Amino acid sequence: MAATETLAAVTGSLGSIGYGLSAIGPGIGVGIIFGNGTQALARQPEAAGLIRANQILGFAFCEALALIGIVMPFVFGQ
Numbered sequence: 001m002a003a004t005e006t007l008a009a010v011t012g013s014l015g016s017i018g019y020g021l022s023a024i025g026p027g028i029g030v031g032i033i034f035g036n037g038t039q040a041l042a043r044q045p046e047a048a049g050l051i052r053a054n055q056i057l058g059f060a061f062c063e064a065l066a067l068i069g070i071v072m073p074f075v076f077g078q
Contacts, residue, residue, distance in 0.1 A: 022069035029062040 037055040041048055 019069050026062040026066040033058040
């Protein structure tokens with residue numbers, strides 16, 4: 001077999017693979033946020049309003065990172 005022979009060609013945008021990899025971080029972040037929030041609510045139920053507000057804020061930041069990850073392949077893609 002010659003070294004220059006192509007066995008398989010990669011076509012399409014590799015940005016979709018990049019987004020798949022970048023979605024791992026926000027997914028882990030959301031899991032940590034809600035896991036720790038559930039523990040905090042179990043330990044101090046009287047602080048439910050403050051804990052829930054902080055959970056929603058952290059969730060919004062993590063999801064914003066995921067949305068930026070969706071847009072970047074289209075911005076920098078060729």
